[in-house]
Amino acid sequence: xxxxxxxxxxxxxxxxxxxxxxxxxxxxxxxxxxxxxxxxxxxxxxxxxxxxxxxxxxxxxxxxxxxxxxxxxxxxxxxxxxxxxxxxxxxxxxxxxxxxxxxxxxxxxxxxxxxxxxxxxxxxxxxxxxxxxxxxxxxxxxxxxxxxxxxxxxxxxxxxxxxxxxxxxxxxxxxxxxxxxxxxxxxxxxxxxxxxxxxxxxxxxxxxxxxxxxxxxxxxxxxxxxxxxxxxxxxxxxxxxxxxxxxxxxxxxxxxxxxxxxxxxxxxxxxxxxxxxxxxxxxxxxxxxxxxxxxxxxxxxxxxxxxxxxxxxxxxxxxxxxxxxxxxxxxxxxxxxxxxxxxxxxxxxxxxxxxxxxxxxxxxxxxxxxxxxxxxxxxxxxxxxxxxxxxxxxxxxxxxxxxxxxxxxxxxxxxxxxxxxxxxxxxxxxxxxxxxxxxxxxxxxxxxxxxxxxxxxxxxxxxxxxxxxxxxxxxxxxxxxxxxxxxxxxxxxxxxxxxxxxxxxxxxxxxxxxxxxxxxxxxxxxxxxxxxxxxxxxxxxxxxxxxxxxxxxxxxxxxxxxxxxx
Amino acid sequence: xxxxxxxxxxxxxxxxxxxxxxxxxxxxxxxxxxxxxxxxxxxxxxxxxxxxxxxxxxxxxxxxxxxxxxxxxxxxxxxxxxxxxxxxxxxxxxxxxxxxxxxxxxxxxxxxxxxxxxxxxxxxxxxxxxxxxxxxxxxxxxxxxxxxxxxxxxxxxxxxx
Ligand SMILES: Cc1ncc(C[n+]2csc(CCOP(=O)(O)OP(=O)(O)O)c2C)c(N)n1
Numbered sequence: 160x161x162x163x164x165x166x167x168x169x170x171x172x173x174x175x176x177x178x179x180x181x182x183x184x185x186x187x188x189x190x191x192x193x194x195x196x197x198x199x200x201x202x203x204x205x206x207x208x209x210x211x212x213x214x215x216x217x218x219x220x221x222x223x224x225x226x227x228x229x230x231x232x233x234x235x236x237x238x239x240x241x242x243x244x245x246x247x248x249x250x251x252x253x254x255x256x257x258x259x260x261x262x263x264x265x266x267x268x269x270x271x272x273x274x275x276x277x278x279x280x281x282x283x284x285x286x287x288x289x290x291x292x293x294x295x296x297x298x299x300x301x302x303x304x305x306x307x308x309x310x311x312x313x314x315x316x317x318x319x320x321x322x323x324x325x326x327x328x329x330x331x332x333x334x335x336x337x338x339x340x341x342x343x344x345x346x347x348x349x350x351x352x353x354x355x356x357x358x359x360x361x362x363x364x365x366x367x368x369x370x371x372x373x374x375x376x377x378x379x380x381x382x383x384x385x386x387x388x389x390x391x392x393x394x395x396x397x398x399x400x401x402x403x404x405x406x407x408x409x410x411x412x413x414x415x416x417x418x419x420x421x422x423x424x425x426x427x428x429x430x431x432x433x434x435x436x437x438x439x440x441x442x443x444x445x446x447x448x449x450x451x452x453x454x455x456x457x458x459x460x461x462x463x464x465x466x467x468x469x470x471x472x473x474x475x476x477x478x479x480x481x482x483x484x485x486x487x488x489x490x491x492x493x494x495x496x497x498x499x500x501x502x503x504x505x506x507x508x509x510x511x512x513x514x515x516x517x518x519x520x521x522x523x524x525x526x527x528x529x530x531x532x533x534x535x536x537x538x539x540x541x542x543x544x545x546x547x548x549x550x551x552x553x554x555x556x557x558x559x560x561x562x563x564x565x566x567x568x569x570x571x572x573x574x575x576x577x578x579x580x581x582x583x584x585x586x587x588x589x590x591x592x593x594x595x596x597x598x599x600x601x602x603x604x605x606x607x608x609x610x611x612x613x614x615x616x617x618x619x620x621x622x623x624x625x626x627x628x629x630x631x632x633x634x635x636x637x638x639x640x641x642x643x644x645x646x647x648x649x650x651x652x653x654x655x656x657x658x659x660x661x662x663x664x665x666x667x668x669x670x671x672x673x674x675x676x677x678x679x680x681x682x683x684x685x686x687x688x689x690x691x692x693x694x695x696x697x698x699x700x701x702x703x704x705x706x707x708x709x710x711x712x713x714x715x716x717x718x719x720x721x722x723x724x725x
Numbered sequence: 726x727x728x729x730x731x732x733x734x735x736x737x738x739x740x741x742x743x744x745x746x747x748x749x750x751x752x753x754x755x756x757x758x759x760x761x762x763x764x765x766x767x768x769x770x771x772x773x774x775x776x777x778x779x780x781x782x783x784x785x786x787x788x789x790x791x792x793x794x795x796x797x798x799x800x801x802x803x804x805x806x807x808x809x810x811x812x813x814x815x816x817x818x819x820x821x822x823x824x825x826x827x828x829x830x831x832x833x834x835x836x837x838x839x840x841x842x843x844x845x846x847x848x849x850x851x852x853x854x855x856x857x858x859x860x861x862x863x864x865x866x867x868x869x870x871x872x873x874x875x876x877x878x879x880x881x882x883x884x885x886x
Contacts, residue, residue: 285743286750290793293738310793344735344796468787471780 164335169297170195170328173261174203176304179336182232184208184223184590185261186216188243190236191276192263195328208590208619211611213240215583217247218609221256222584225570226545227591228381230257230312237263238276241322242283246577248318249287253574254402255379257316259307260288266326267295281322289317297330302337309340314347315466316379347465351482351490359437359461359478360494366435366459368506369395372418372447375402375573376440376464376484383407383566385488386439392492394503396510398426400441402573405563415510416519419447420709421555425513427715430455432509439463440484443473444574449715463487517707519559522722527700528676530628534560537598537626540683544596545570545588549581549605551635553628555705557600568595579608585623586616596624596687603629604653613666616692624686624693627659630701638704642721654701663694671695727756728782729808729878731886732771732789733796736762740794744771747792753777753785757875768796772877799886801878806886808878811850813838814860817867818845826866833859844869 167175173196177185184206189197200207210216213235220231231251235244241262251258265274281293290310292303307319363369377386377399383406390397390413397407398418407414416423418430430436436458441447448454451473462469462476463484470479480487500507521531530553537544538561546561547570548554554571563569570588572580585599599606606627616623628634631654640648663670669691673682679697686693706721734740741760748755756774763770775785786798801808818826819842826845830837835849849859856873880886 281739282742285739285746295738342793345793466791468784468791470787472784 164333166331167334168195168328169300169323169330169332170199172297172300172332172334173304173323173328174199174205175334176301176336177205177232180230180304180308182230185232185234186210186219186223186587187234188213188216188236188240190240190263192237192265192323192325193234195325196234196263196323208586208615210583210615212609213243214246214579215586215609215612215615217244217258217260218250218577218580218583219587219590220258220260221247221251222547222570222587223591224251224256224258224587225378225584226567226588226595228567229591230259230308231587232259232261234261235263236276237265237280237325238278241280242278245283245287246575248284248320250572250575250577250580251318252287252289254375254572255316256318257311258318259311260318260320262320262322264293264322264324267324268326270324280320284320287318288320289315291320291322293322294324294327297327297332300327300332301334305337306340306342310342310345314345348467348481349465349483349486351463351480351487355478355480356487356490356494359480360491362435362459362461362478363393363437363491363495364498368433369393369435369437370429370433370458371395371397371437371439372400372430372441373397373403373406373439374400374441377403377406378566379440380465380484380486381566382440382485382488385485385492387411388492389488392497393495394498394500394507395437396429396507398422398429400444400447400573401558401571403441404558404569405566409563415514417558419444419449419715420711421559421705421707422447422709422715423519423559424517424707424718425510427709427718428513429510431457431714431716433458435459435461437461437463439488440465442469445473448473449709449713453714520722521703521706528674528679528697530556530630530697530699530703531560532676533626533628533679533697533699534600536679536683537600538562540680541596541598541687544568544598545585545592547571547581547585547588547597547599549599549601550576550578551602551605551633552630552638552703552705553600553602553634556628578602578605580605582606582609582623582625583612583615585625586612586621589621589623599623599625601625601627602634603627603631603659604633606659607657610662613663613668613692613694617667622689622691622693624695626695627697628699629659629696630699630703631655632701634703635705637702641702641704642719643710659694659696663692668692668694672698674698726776726778726782728775728777729801729803729806729876730773730775730782730786730789731799731801731878731880732773733763734769734771735794735796736767736769737794740769741771743792743794744789747788748785751784751788753781759875759877772875774876797886799880801880801886805884806878806880808852808876809850810853810856810873810876811848812856812860812871812873814847814849814863814868815870816845816847816863817843817869819843822866826863829859829862835859
């Protein structure tokens with residue numbers, strides 16, 4: 160190590176560390192505390208994407224991470240720059256996405272004095288980071304950056320923040336990058352305990368009505384192939400959570416859609432009827448479980464998770480296996496005897512029956528334009544797109560109606576439910592996967608939360624297509640008001656607040672408006688051919704509801720049908 | 726149910742607020758928290774007294790274990806560990822009551838660490854019940870001020886925590 164130490168400034172050292180971590184791109188926004196670092200970026204080969212709001216830098220880094228599986232990196236200046244990252248960091252934390260956030264800080268001597276543009280960002284982000292650092296000595300930079308990338312990307316992934324006082328960036332250090340990390344208190348478990356794997360194997364063999372409930376952990380550990388093998392090996396149906404979508408091919412006969420509040424009826428019925436629930440990388444979120452006491456109440460629970468703290472957090476687990484999903488699924492594939500389709504026939508037939516009786520459906524497009532139809536057409540236009548969403552009804556329709564054959568193709572804010580997430584995340588995804596078509600399925604409300612990023616897409620030539628399901632409402636909230644507040648639409652109407660076509664054009668992007676069903680396909684084709692950032696404003700039926708729906712806190716088999724009759 | 730948790734942590738900036746913050750944000754209740762460095766200056770020991778059923782305490786331990794700076798969490802069973810608290814109690818006292826107070830102090834094997842014309846400061850160590858008992862006996866004289874360290878604990882015998 161010592162033979163290749165070199166003298167350099169802290170700022171230069173940060174760049175060297177990023178090279179060492181094979182970082183290709185950072186999403187950021189400059190400021191006083193970052194001048195040294197930005198000067199080094201100028202001289203470096205790093206790709207830097209200048210966003211228009213730091214929140215977008217964090218979301219873009221996250222979208223990049225979800226699309227590529229690598230660690231996303233964002234950079235913001237001290238004070239307001241750092242606090243603008245907070246929502247994006249919290250979002251990454253809730254969905255366990257690997258991210259390193261670098262923030263500028265006032266010089267060490269001024270910390271704590273309420274200096275200009277000072278914020279205690281390590282204090283602020285303590286509850287929403289996996290770990291964070293305030294660098295107090297420039298010499299520590301290489302170790303801290305090495306640790307940060309290690310912590311962000313191993314075990315249960317998550318965001319790590321490094322706060323960089325300005326004077327650290329000018330100080331000279333002897334640079335050498337450590338090749339190991341040594342953290343006494345951090346030793347994630349990857350391999351499942353063999354005893355528990357065997358217990359699980361025997362429970363699986365004994366089960367008559369098993370069900371796999373897979374979450375975002377499948378994507379986090381790149382376990383999609385193992386999951387597919389596992390499900391086929393034991394002839395067991397699979398439901399994936401919102402963040403697990405794409406972790407299992409949605410056209411596969413064993414796939415039964417998403418569970419929970421806007422899940423399919425058959426996934427919810429299957430959960431309530433199964434006798435063994437095999438949870439893999441899923442955390443029993445309340446949007447999935449509904450009323451906890453009646454969730455999967457006929458089933459033994461087998462829970463596979465890398466985070467021991469998830470075991471029995473919400474639901475009492477009968478057989479826990481702590482470890483990496485990929486690892487554990489492949490050992491289960493070894494230890495469980497294969498199950499014939501015949502053995503499961505009764506159970507699979509029952510599910511098939513529910514699938515036939517209660518398919519996802521909506522009432523045709525006689526009158527207005529149906530958002531569900533648009534999503535289906537997006538699929539027809541590009542079967543292999545990366546679909547990113549904002550938060551609201553459109554998000555649920557995208558989850559329900561697009562079909563996914565590959566992992567890392569559905570990118571959405573699950574745990575935090577962040578409006579404004581989708582567009583910057585789509586930009587990040589496109590930067591990471593330039594050869595894929597990237598659609599941001601948006602609501603007119605959500606899109607307005609970060610629409611300034613059209614400038615980022617245009618300036619950096621990132622051809623993301625935004626498909627706005629423009630219903631003139633904060634639709635999901637309106638839906639709740641319709642159902643539970645006698646249609647008192649308190650402050651959810653946002654109709655005619657902006658002309659999205661002109662907005663797109665103002666930024667130099669392509670703007671298209673679609674009002675009729677017949678215009679949908681041509682608009683999508685035009686958007687895909689343009690090679691430019693595109694905003695399509697789909698004027699959809701304004702009071703369409705997401706169906707089915709389980710009211711919050713109800714048992715998940717108490718399901719409302721909400722399709723609107725013309 | 727109350728549990729005593731021994732938490733070994735890296736002796737680093739911000740660790741206490743990470744631990745305390747975790748309790749606040751997850752809605753757990755800490756009854757007491759005592760912190761000091763160990764024989765290894767890089768490692769501190771926190772002794773936490775937490776109230777809750779086994780499920781809550783299990784969750785507290787697991788969540789604490791998730792913190793990168795936390796090296797080890799041990800739930801100390803009352804039988805296998807020695808638990809102590811230290812209290813300083815300032816009691817009103819004049820020449821009429823001094824003898825009686827000294828008697829109480831002797832019985833409890835406490836110590837008088839300061840005497841003034843109108844008050845005495847008493848130092849007492851012991852488990853919670855002992856401190857509660859002496860407090861109760863001193864109360865009629867008038868307790869002017871009282872401070873307790875919170876519980877510290879170690880496992881008995883050669884086992885470490
Ligand atoms: C930052 C933020 N603020 C508020 C909410 C609450 N919320 C959830 S969905 C929703 C409405 C979303 O409206 P829109 O983006 O137009 O999508 P739609 O539901 O109409 O498809 C709101 C306000 C949220 N999720 N995130």
